[in-house]
Amino acid sequence: MKRTSYKKYRTIHLPKVIVDNLLLKLHLGFADFDYNLEVFFSIINEVITKSSIYNKQNEKYLYQFIPLDSRFLKTKYGNSYSNYIRFLVNQGIIWNDNYYAGKTTYYYLHHIDYYIENTNKLNILYNINKEILHSPYCFQKGITITYLNTINNKKIDHQKNRIYNDWYQIKILIDLKNKSYLTSSYEKDSVFINNAPKHIKKMGSHFRKYFKLHHEEALRFIENQYRTNIAFTLTDNDSNRINQKYTSRLSSVLAIHNGKINKTLKFSKNKANNRIDTNLTFLASELRQFIVGYEDMVYLDLKNSQPVMLNIVLKEHYKDVNTALRLEIEDYCKHTTQGVWYERLQELYGKTRDECKDIWMCIAYSKNENYLQEKNIFKKCYPGINAIIEYYKKKNHADFSVKLTKIESSIFIDGICRELVNQGIIPFTVHDAVIVPKKDKEKTLEIMRAVLKKHLGVAPVISEE
Structure with missing residues (x-):
């Protein structure tokens, strides 16, 4: 045949x-x-x-x-x-x-x-x-x-x-x-x-x-x-x-x-x-x-993810800086890991939360010579951190964004997701978030907090959808 x-x-x-x-x-x-x-x-x-x-x-x-x-x-x-x-x-x-x-x-x-x-x-x-x-x-x-x-x-x-x-x-x-x-x-x-x-x-x-x-x-x-x-x-x-x-x-x-x-x-x-x-x-x-099956799942998201990732970069500078910059870094760490970074920017700029998200994008991801009016307000409050951000964008402004994203990927994919899979929880991922069955929510939160604390020194706020 x-x-x-x-x-x-x-x-x-x-x-x-x-x-x-x-x-x-x-x-x-x-x-x-x-x-x-x-x-x-x-x-x-x-x-x-x-x-x-x-x-x-x-x-x-x-x-x-x-x-x-x-x-x-x-x-x-x-x-x-x-x-x-x-x-x-x-x-x-x-x-x-x-x-x-x-x-x-x-x-x-x-x-x-x-x-x-x-x-x-x-x-x-x-x-x-x-x-x-x-x-x-x-x-x-x-x-x-x-x-x-x-x-x-x-x-x-x-x-x-x-x-x-x-x-x-x-x-x-x-x-x-x-x-x-x-x-x-x-x-x-x-x-x-x-x-x-x-x-x-x-x-x-x-x-x-x-x-x-x-x-x-x-x-x-x-x-x-x-x-x-x-x-x-x-x-x-x-x-x-x-x-x-x-x-x-x-x-x-x-x-x-x-x-x-x-x-x-x-x-x-x-x-x-x-x-x-x-x-x-x-x-x-x-x-x-x-x-x-989404009704039986939970979406767990790291609040202020990219601003939080910057803390890992700042830790590299913390030991060798003056007192003023140490205070800046501590203030920044507090607001970002507590999930209120954009609210902090609202205090500085007097604008809406969404507008402050856009301002942060300008500060962190645009060329150093662009959006100077917005950046100057941030620079007055966080001059040392602003200088560090500008340093990483000096050759190519996209380098800073890539650096933060690679840190995020390492933590979530090679840290959190690896441990989740080892524990029998296989997630769907959205870069700085995971989607898991509701029955695995508490275990997932425990793993996320432990991995993030290992890198940051403190467990940041994780939001739930």
């Missing part, structure tokens, strides 16, 4: 308006090279799915964007990558910022109306039958494009309230040629998990097996959130921000749904800062409620 080979597929989800615009331009013969359609889909998917990583801390951006280094693109798509990028940029599917020597180029998506308006213009100019374009597609061998079912498909009457919820589900047959870019990230993560230390290996296997979302409830939430937010927009820029927020959240939810089958679950170590990056670490905080 002839043996039947099992065919594997990769599913990608993309907004209909972008795909329609791309397919129309390919149909009109605008590409001047032999192309594989799935490469276009893969590059656009990179921008959509990974933009949430860069935009997670600040969702005020007008556009979705990511940096794409030419070396990365060449490794993933081969020497012909430049033809695909050139076409996508020249044809307005994506756009890029100005190129600076030695700097990675950032690639952006346009806002929703751009694609719709551009497609409509081409339809009119080339007398395209819209009925054909609006039917599901079946293209070159191994690629099937169908509509993605969404939860809320109510008709939206007002133009400005048009939701970005028409998406395509693109099913691509995996072969030897496209495997390198359709499944390479997942396979690379598999190699990392299999060769990682025992506790990380268990965490990776546990994540892939058990991390799931209540899919339909999550979709309903983000679509209702979109409709609520879009109703209060006053400008096009506001609408664009709401659209990109919706798109990022929808793509993150879709990546988790059937993520093991679709090769879209992420579990890897970030080489730059040693953090463990997963779909969970990229997920918006209000979507955590839809994790399957």
